[in-house]
Amino acid sequence: MMQIPxxxxxxxxxxxxxxxxxxxxxxxxxxxxxxxxxVLNILIATLLTLIGFGGDFTNNLIYSQxxxxxxxxxxxxxxxxxxxxxxxxxxxxxxLVFGSLFGYWLGGILCNSDTNLHREHLVPAVALGLFFGGxxxxxxxxxxxxxxxxxxxxxxxxxxLEAEKRQIEAHLSLLQAQIEPHFLFNTLANVSALIDxxxxxxxxxxxxxxxxxxxxxxxxxxxxxxxGNEIDMLRAYLEILGIRMAERLTYSIDVPDDLRALPLxxxxxxxxxxxxxxxxxxxxxxGGHIAISAHSEEGRxxxxxxxxxxxxxxxxxxxVGLSNVRxxxxxxxxxxxxxxxxxxxxxxxIASVEIPV
Numbered sequence: 001m002m003q004i005p006x007x008x009x010x011x012x013x014x015x016x017x018x019x020x021x022x023x024x025x026x027x028x029x030x031x032x033x034x035x036x037x038x039v040l041n042i043l044i045a046t047l048l049t050l051i052g053f054g055g056d057f058t059n060n061l062i063y064s065q066x067x068x069x070x071x072x073x074x075x076x077x078x079x080x081x082x083x084x085x086x087x088x089x090x091x092x093x094x095x096l097v098f099g100s101l102f103g104y105w106l107g108g109i110l111c112n113s114d115t116n117l118h119r120e121h122l123v124p125a126v127a128l129g130l131f132f133g134g135x136x137x138x139x140x141x142x143x144x145x146x147x148x149x150x151x152x153x154x155x156x157x158x159x160x161l162e163a164e165k166r167q168i169e170a171h172l173s174l175l176q177a178q179i180e181p182h183f184l185f186n187t188l189a190n191v192s193a194l195i196d197x198x199x200x201x202x203x204x205x206x207x208x209x210x211x212x213x214x215x216x217x218x219x220x221x222x223x224x225x226x227x228g229n230e231i232d233m234l235r236a237y238l239e240i241l242g243i244r245m246a247e248r249l250t251y252s253i254d255v256p257d258d259l260r261a262l263p264l265x266x267x268x269x270x271x272x273x274x275x276x277x278x279x280x281x282x283x284x285x286x287g288g289h290i291a292i293s294a295h296s297e298e299g300r301x302x303x304x305x306x307x308x309x310x311x312x313x314x315x316x317x318x319x320v321g322l323s324n325v326r327x328x329x330x331x332x333x334x335x336x337x338x339x340x341x342x343x344x345x346x347x348x349x350i351a352s353v354e355i356p357v
Contacts, residue, residue, distance in 0.1 A: 033072060041068040055111075062110050067103030067128075074099045100128070165331045184209075190244050205243045212236035227294060227301070228260030230269050234292060237270065241277060248287025249277075255294045262301055262357055265332055271321035272305040272351040280309020280349060288348065301357050308348040322351075329355070 045064040049057040074095035187209050194202035215233040231253060238251045273290065281288040288308035295302050322339065329337030338354040 030076065033076065034069070037068050037072045038065065041065045044068070059111050063104065063107035066107035066110065067100050070103035070106065071095050071099030161331075187240055187244070201243060205240065208236055208239040208243060212240060225264050225266035225268075226260065227255065227262045227264045227303070230264050230266070231255050231260065231292070231294075234270060234273055237273065238290065245281075245287060248284075249281060249290070250288075251290045251292070253292045255292070259294055259296055259301070262296070264301070264303075264355070265328060268325060268328065268353060269303055269305065271325050272353070275321050275351070276305055276307035276309060276349065280307040280311070283310055296357060299357050301355050303353045305351045306344055306348065307350075308344065311343060311348050325353070329353070 041064040042061065045057060045061040048060050048064070053060070075091060077091075187205065191202050191205050191209070194205065212233065215229070215236055235253060238249075238253075242249050242251065269292070273292070276290055281290070290308075291304075291306040293304050293306070322341075326339050329339055333355055336356045338352075340352045340354070342350045342352070344350045
């Protein structure tokens with residue numbers, strides 16, 4: 001006769017209680033635990049036969065399976081249900097002792113032996129149950145504690161990354177708060193200059209500014225942006241700049257309606273438009289054209305800002321706006337987010353943002 005230790009089933013995650021698992025996942029955990037127990041029972045039966053303990057291998061195997069599986073089944077609820085894990089200090093001794101007794105009794109029936117629980121038989125049965133069960137239970141607890149610590153490390157890394165993301169977002173919000181008043185004051189100054197000479201144009205500029213501020217305010221209050229929100233704000237922004245720059249600026253926006261609901265971090269594309277205006281079109285006397293387009297391909301959203309400005313030739317090194325876009329993509333999407341700058345033929349720059357949908 002012999003005993004198989006408790007085998008702690010391998011849970012999908014150390015913090016995932018099976019109360020919340022699907023029925024199929026619970027069956028998989030139970031099957032894995034029972035299979036592990038059966039394998040260990042065979043190994044222990046072989047060991048006991050080699051050292052001459054008990055009867056022949058068949059008897060040792062039957063007793064081993066009966067006692068080991070009984071202990072494992074007694075302990076199974078504490079592994080499957082998170083509320084019972086707090087009672088392990090009570091359940092483990094109970095499972096080891098009563099699992100050994102029940103398994104020994106069941107083994108006697110299967111081996112056609114005396115099923116009466118004689119003292120001389122009980123002592124070695126319970127001793128083996130406590131020994132092997134205690135060893136493997138200790139190993140199981142240590143393994144579970146290791147998984148617990150690893151999960152804590154992963155959780156701290158996630159919290160650290162989230163803190164970095166929030167810091168970047170706060171920094172960008174501060175930059176936006178510094179930039180928007182400048183843009184607002186310039187626009188209001190243009191309105192003031194146009195009121196007497198071109199009142200109709202001044203009215204159009206005020207209406208465009210109103211649309212931009214509404215879109216910008218809704219964008220800032222939203223917990224998460226969409227491509228449609230960004231495009232609405234850019235359309236109003238370019239309309240304002242179109243009035244201020246007159247014939248020097250033309251623009252086009254090509255974004256399919258079915259892509260407007262896709263999530264997009266707020267203020268991710270506007271810095272690319274601002275960069276195209278400041279470094280591409282404004283230095284040229286004739287100005288130029290800005291084209292904004294978007295498409296989805298293989299689970300990725302591509303948003304492109306194409307200008308016909310002066311291009312890379314005399315452009316300064318990458319400024320704060322583009323650096324911030326790269327930093328946000330890295331923080332939000334890791335290596336899955338990209339900002340690609342390329343030359344537009346025959347003149348200008350193409351800025352393309354790629355993010356997973």
